[in-house]
Amino acid sequence: MSDLASPATLVVHPIAVPDSVDAPDAGPFLEMVRLANAVCLADAGHDYLREEPEEMLGFFQDQSDWTQLAFLAERDGRAIGAVKMMISKEPGTTALEFDLMTDPDRWGEGAGEALLGEVERVARERGLSVIQTWTLHRPSQPGELRPSTGWGAVPASDRQTLFATENGFTLEQVERNSVFDLTGDFSLVERMLAEAVDHAGPDYRRVEWTAPTPEHHREGFARVLARMSTDAPQGGMVVEEQHWDAARVERRDLRQQRQGLTVSVAAVEHVPTGTIAAYNELVISEDRTGATQQYGTLVLTEHRGRRLGTIVKCANLLRWRELVPESPRVSTFNAEENRHMLDINEAIGFVPASYAGAWKKLLDL
Secondary structure (H helix, E strand, C coil), rough: CCCCCCCCCCEEECCCCCCCCCCCCCCHHHHHHHHHHHHHHHHHHHCCCCCHHHHHHHHCCCCCCCCEEEEEECCCCCCEEEEEEEEECCCCCCCCEEEECCCCHHCCHHHHHHHHHHHHHHHHHHHCEEEEEEEECCCCCCCEECCCCCCCCCCCCCCCHHHHCCCCCCEEEEEEEEEECCCCCCHHHHHHHHHHHHHCCEEEEEEECCCCCCCHHHHHHHHHHHHHHHCCCCCCCCCCCCCCHHHHHHHHHHHHHCCCEEEEEEEEECCCCCCEEEEEEECCCCCCCCCCEEEEEEEEECCCCCCCHHHHHHHHHHHHHHCCCCCCEEEEECCCHHHHHHHHHHHHCCCEEEEEEEEEEEECC
């Protein structure tokens, strides 16, 4: 399947980051938000990944730790595709991450190839040898294409799979998107939490907060956030180590506030060392009737085997039920090879909703 451009009528141009969603120049940015939500709905088959315009804008307006760029593809004055790019500002960065969105009703009109061309141009101009992206897939489709990890699969015939393979990308990881019903019975969650706390023992204690991060936890939270780039399964993807400190945590809190997000953190502190050994983060936009997103869950390698993952997940679900009772479900992503975390999810009651393919392409510079 090809997505060939027609240069005479297809125009690609940068998207300016507006001051607000109501600003006179916000139109192209809002089109990108529309396209992103349309692609998620079409490819995943549900709206659990929907983003509000304020949510995406608040992220773009904070470019302190990442460089973010966006381009819009238009044909005859109508937006038919967009791409957003992220480049880490860490020294020695080699990879560019991007999300490419072609209007599901306008596939095959050239937006995909044209926007991918912009991604490769930006990467080469900045001396970046790796470009990486993700695709969404419905669970009802059989998965025949396996990643380099050997865990999971995506449908080989999906148009997004064909586009990636035809353009030189290799499948490096498959993630499962799982959801938990927040409207159901929580007795199992309560029981699992009590058993896990018992198993962990007195050297570990629960700590919880609603963002912004309390000042006395910023350094500890920074350390555990930094470990997400080294301790979480990455498959064959290039994930550069991220450096965090209390100031970066504070910047992140301010950005999430501008995005209109409510954020709950459940963590476990190792009492003898004062180290945050595990954490779980639940997030929702200003529309509290939508799906909740689980941003991250991590147990530090040296503290695994003590059911800390179960503690932070269950504790935060129970906290969230009281904090945001309007939200019907939690949506989360886990690498298929992360069997331990998937076991916890399945035991709690998470069920598959969709799958994501992680794709990488190496560029000749």
